[in-house]
Amino acid sequence: MRRSIATVCLSGSLAGKMDAAAAAGFDGLEIFEPDLVSSETSPEEIRARADRLGLSLDLYQPFRDFEGVREAELLDNLRRAEARFAVMRRLGIDTVLVCSNVGTATVDSDEVSAAQLRRLGDLADGFGIRVAFEALAWGRYIDDYRRAWRVVERADHPAVGVCLDSFHILSRGHDPAAIEDIPGEKIFFVQLADAPYLSMDVLSWSRHHRLFPGEGDFDLPDFVRRVMSAGYRGPLSLEVFNDTFRQTDTARTATHALRSLVWLEDQASKSLTGTGLQQLPALEPPSDLDFVEIKAENTDAVEEVLGQLGLTFLGQHRTKPVRLWASGQARVVLNEQHARDLEPHVAAIGVQVSEPYDVEARARALAVAGVVRRAAAGEQRLAGFSAPGGLEVFLGENSYGDEPAWVQEFQHGQPPALRAGRQSDANVTGVDHVNLVHTWDDQDEAVLFYTSVLGLTATPATEVASPHGLVRSRVMRTAAGRIRLPLNVAPAVSTAYPEHVAFSCGDIFGVAAGARVRGMRFLPVPNNYYDDLVARFHLDQATVDRLREYQLLYDRDEHGTFLHFYTRRIGRMFFEIVQRSDDYDGYGAANAHVRLAAQARLEP
Amino acid sequence: MRRSIATVCLSGSLAGKMDAAAAAGFDGLEIFEPDLVSSETSPEEIRARADRLGLSLDLYQPFRDFEGVREAELLDNLRRAEARFAVMRRLGIDTVLVCSNVGTATVDSDEVSAAQLRRLGDLADGFGIRVAFEALAWGRYIDDYRRAWRVVERADHPAVGVCLDSFHILSRGHDPAAIEDIPGEKIFFVQLADAPYLSMDVLSWSRHHRLFPGEGDFDLPDFVRRVMSAGYRGPLSLEVFNDTFRQTDTARTATHALRSLVWLEDQASKSLTGTGLQQLPALEPPSDLDFVEIKAENTDAVEEVLGQLGLTFLGQHRTKPVRLWASGQARVVLNEQHARDLEPHVAAIGVQVSEPYDVEARARALAVAGVVRRAAAGEQRLAGFSAPGGLEVFLGENSYGDEPAWVQEFQHGQPPALRAGRQSDANVTGVDHVNLVHTWDDQDEAVLFYTSVLGLTATPATEVASPHGLVRSRVMRTAAGRIRLPLNVAPAVSTAYPEHVAFSCGDIFGVAAGARVRGMRFLPVPNNYYDDLVARFHLDQATVDRLREYQLLYDRDEHGTFLHFYTRRIGRMFFEIVQRSDDYDGYGAANAHVRLAAQARLEP
Missing domain, CATH: 3.10.180.10 (2,3-Dihydroxybiphenyl 1,2-Dioxygenase, domain 1)
Known part of the structure; x- marks a missing residue:
C-alpha cells in the first residue's frame, strides 16, 4: 500500500515537511491548505520538489462548507471551488477533500446535498479532479460516514466519492462494518488517526488529541481491514492533529509517523491475503527481562546499595569496565564505559525473546535506530536499539530461567568490601x-x-x-x-x-x-x-x-x-x-x- | 470575611504551604488529607505552626464514600471516620468535609443517607466536630446541592450541615438561587473555584482546569452574594485543582490566590450591605493608552523603524536616557536606562485613568507589587506596578486626547538622521x-x-x-x-x-x-x-x-x-x-x- 501523510502532522515549513516525509520513506502527501497559503514556494515549485523527492501529491485539503446551502451560496461556493481547482491543477493534485458542511448549511436533505455534489463533480471533471466527500464528526447535518455515502451514492457522479477518516468514524462510536458495503472504487481516500478515549467535545478532541496509530484506543487494524475488504487500494494516509507533534522535530516525527503506518499495515494484514499490506517478521512479546544496565562515570555508590540489598557481585567483564551484580533473575550491569560526567541512571535494558533475529529485522523494518556496541571475539553480540527518550534496548535469547550465556563474560575483578552483616535467606x-x-x-x-x-x-x-x-x-x-x-x-x-x-x-x-x-x-x-x-x-x-x-x-x-x-x-x-x-x-x-x-x- | 485556602491549591510541602498562605495574608487553611499523610510534621506540630502563623485550621478534607451504603459497610465507614476524627482533634480542626458517595453507594434514598449522616453526626459530636456534607458534581446518587440540603435537613442533626462548592454547583449548570433557602447556620462551609466553560467530563474538568475567581467563566460574585444572603458568615475558602498552580512557586501562587479572593469580595459586595465583605476603591477602566515603553541597551534600530513608519521624534527626557516618539495618540518611549544587554522589547505601558490614586490604592489592596522609578524634582511621578510576566504598568491621568503633561519633560536631544522621503499625509x-x-x-x-x-x-x-x-x-x-x-x-x-x-x-x-x-x-x-x-x-x-x-x-x-x-x-x-x-x-x-x-x- 502507498503510505501518505498530511502536512499538518508535521512542524516547520512546507518544504521542510516534504523533505522529512520523503526521507522517512513516505510515498505521498496530503497538502493542508494553510501550509500552502503560508508558503513562499509556488505551486509549480512544490510540484517539482515532490517529483524530485519521489513523492506523489495525493490530496488537497480541506474544502469546507460546500453543500446543504441555498442556490446563491452554492454559486459562490462553486466559484470558490473553481479557484481551488485551478491551484490544484498547478500542483498536479487530482483529489480534493470536501468536508460535510459545518458552518453554513441550512438545508438538511440528502437530495439537495447530492445534487450540489453532482454539480461540484461536473466542475471538478473539467479539471480532471475527483471529489472525496467526508462526514465530519461535527458536521451540521451530515456527521456519519454512512450518510455521506448515501449522499455520494445518490449524487451518482464518477468524479464524486467518499473519504473515510478513522477519527470521524470511531470517535463517534459509529460501527465501521458498513464500510464494507461501499464499493472500493467509490472510496476515494482513507485518512487514519488514532486517539485516546476522552470525554470531551469531539472538535477539541480531534484538533488537539489525535495520535498516530498504535498510540491510542481505536481499533485501527480492524478499520483498515474493512477498507481493504471493500476493495480500496489507494493510499493509507495519516492525518493527525496533535499539539505535541506540531512542536517536535520534523524529521523525528516523520519517522515516528511512518513507524505507526508500518505497524498498522502489519497488524491489519493478519487474516487478510492478497491485499498488498506489508507484513513484518512475526512478533512474540519478550518472555523475560535479561538485565538492567546502570551507567555512570563512577558506579561505586550503586554497588554499595546493591550489596546492601543482598545482590551478589558476579564479576567484571573481561574486556570492558563493566561489572555484574545479580540475585535470582535480577541482573544489574554497571557500566563505566563512555560515561564521563554521567551520574548513575538507567541506560539500557535487555529483554529475552525466542527469535532475536526476527525482532531485530522487525525493528529495522520499523525504522528504529540501532545501537552498536563493540564485542570482542568470543563475546556474545546483542542486537540493540535506541528507544524514544534514550534508553537502549538489547535483545537476548530466552534462557528459560537459567543463566544467560553472556554472564560467562563476567568472571574477573574483585568484589567490593561491604559492611559485614548477617546472611539472610531473604533475597x-x-x-x-x-x-x-x-x-x-x-x-x-x-x-x-x-x-x-x-x-x-x-x-x-x-x-x-x-x-x-x-x-x-x-x-x-x-x-x-x-x-x-x-x-x-x-x-x-x-x-x-x-x-x-x-x-x-x-x-x-x-x-x-x-x-x-x-x-x-x-x-x-x-x-x-x-x-x-x-x-x-x-x-x-x-x-x-x-x-x-x-x-x-x-x-x-x-x-x-x-x-x-x-x-x-x-x-x-x-x-x-x-x-x-x-x-x-x-x-x-x-x-x-x-x-x-x-x-x-x-x-x- | 475570613479568607481561607485549601492546601491542594499550592505546590511544595505542607509546612511551606502554611508559611506561604500566612505570608500572603490568608486567615485560614483547609487541610487536604494527602498533604497531611505525606508530611513529616505531626498533627500537633501542624497545629502549633498554624497558631504561630496566625492561621486557623478551618476544614479537614475530604472524607469520601460514607453514606448510601448497607449496614456492614456503614460500620466500617464509621470506624474510618472515628480514626479521622481522632486526627482532627490532634489538629484542632472542628469541621470535616464529607463528599457525597461516588464509589460505594448502593442505596439511592434520601432517608437512608439522612439516617446515616445522623449517625455520623452523633459520632462527630463526641469529638466536638461538625460534618459539612457536599454534593460532588459526579456523586453516584447525590450530585446536586439541593438534594444534599434535603438530606441534611432530613438528618436534622446539629452537627450536620452542608458545604457549598461553587464548582460542583455551577459546572453542572445548577441554579444557585436555592442557596438562599438554606438557613445560614446550616451552611457549614463555602468553597470557591472558577473555571472556563469546557465541554469535557466534569471529573477531569474539576481535577485539572479549575481557576481562581476572576479567571474563568463562572459568575462567582453572584454565588457569594447568595451565600451571604442566606446568612453564611464563615470563611470564604479557595479550593482550586489546577495542573499549573500545582507547579508554580508557592509564595507567588498564594499571593495570586489571595488577590482573587479580595477581588471577589469586592465584586460580591456591590448591592449588598452589612455583610462584612471588604470593598476596594472604585474601579473605572482606563480611558486610553498613555504610552508604550520599549527598552533596550540600544534603541537605534527601533528609532529607525518608527521614523520609517512616520512617527516623529519629540525629544529626549531631560534627566534620563529616554526618548519619545509620537504620532497622533501613539506615544512610544524608548528607554536605554538600566538596559545593559537587553534587546528591544516591550517593557511597560502607561494607561490613562480618571483617578490614578484610587487605582494605585486598589492595586495595593490587591497585593500587587509596585514599581519604583526615580523622578527628579518637577517631573511627574507615575505610579507603576509589575504585571505577571514582567510588564510594568503605569497610571497616568486622563488627558482627554490632549498631550499628557509628562510629554513636556521630553524637550532635548537631536532627532536621528533619516533617509529623506516624501512627506505623507497618512499617519x-x-x-x-x-x-x-x-x-x-x-x-x-x-x-x-x-x-x-x-x-x-x-x-x-x-x-x-x-x-x-x-x-x-x-x-x-x-x-x-x-x-x-x-x-x-x-x-x-x-x-x-x-x-x-x-x-x-x-x-x-x-x-x-x-x-x-x-x-x-x-x-x-x-x-x-x-x-x-x-x-x-x-x-x-x-x-x-x-x-x-x-x-x-x-x-x-x-x-x-x-x-x-x-x-x-x-x-x-x-x-x-x-x-x-x-x-x-x-x-x-x-x-x-x-x-x-x-x-x-x-x-x-
Missing part, C-alpha cells in the same frame, strides 16, 4: 519493573516503540500528585507481567525527576532487615502515613508498627496486597523493593505522593 | 493593541491582574498555528477597545517568541507607501497568500494586486474589514500597522499563520 528474586522518565513530547512515541517493536501493551494513563505537579504515567507490559515499564512524564518544572529499578522478592521484611544490618539508608516514611494506614485499611497496630519499623509502604486492593520500600536517591535514580501478594497487579500508586514528598524533602 | 493615529507574550504558567495570573486592577475584560481563549506549535491567546480589553492587550502563550519550544506593538491608522496604503519610500523592510508575504485571497473573498485582481504591492494582509467578517502589515523583527519585538473598517473587532487571526510562517523563515 531479591527478580526485577519487578523499571520506571522510566519521559518528557511530554516523547511519551507517545515511546508507547508506539514498545508496542510495535516488542509487542508490549500500554495501560491507560494515570497520574499521581508530586509536590511540584502531576506525574503522568502509562505502563508498557507483557500480559504475564514479566516485563513492566512504567513511562512517566514529570512536571515541567522538575528537571531531575529520577528513574528507578524495582526488585521483586518473596520476603520483604527479610530483605529490609538484611539491608538495615548492612547499613542501607532507607527513604524515610512519615509517621502520619502510618497513622493514616490504620484508618484507611483497619490494620492492627502491631502490623502497622512492623511496617513502620522497616519504613515499608502498604497497599491493598480487591486482588491482593503490595508491600514496598525505597532506597535514597543515587544520582538520577534509586531502587525500590516490592512484594506482591495474591493477584495484586498495581504499583502502589496510592503511596506515590508519599514517596514523592519524601524525595522532595531530602533530595530537592 | 499613525494611535496604538491599536499591544501583543504580549506569557509563559504557560503566568497567563491565568495575568488575566486576573488586568481584570482586578484595571477592570479590563478577557475574551475567550483562541489559538493559531505557528510552524512550531499552537499559540494560545486571550485578549484583555476595555469595552470601547481603546486598550487591547492580547496575551499569548507561545509553544514550549519557542524560546524567543516576539511581542509586538500594533499602530492604528486611517490610510494604511499611505502609511505603507511612506514607509517604503523611507526604506522600511516589510515582512514579506508569499504570493500563495494573495492567490488564496482571490479564492477566499472573491476580491478582484486589481485589489489583490494593490495589497500585494504593499505586502498587506486582508481579513473580513460580517462586521467589517481589516488591513494590516508587519515590520521585520527588531530584537524581541516588531511593529504592526492596522486599519479597521466599519465594526471589525478582531486581529486578523486568519492571517496569523502566514505571519508566523514568514517570521519562522526569516527570523528563526
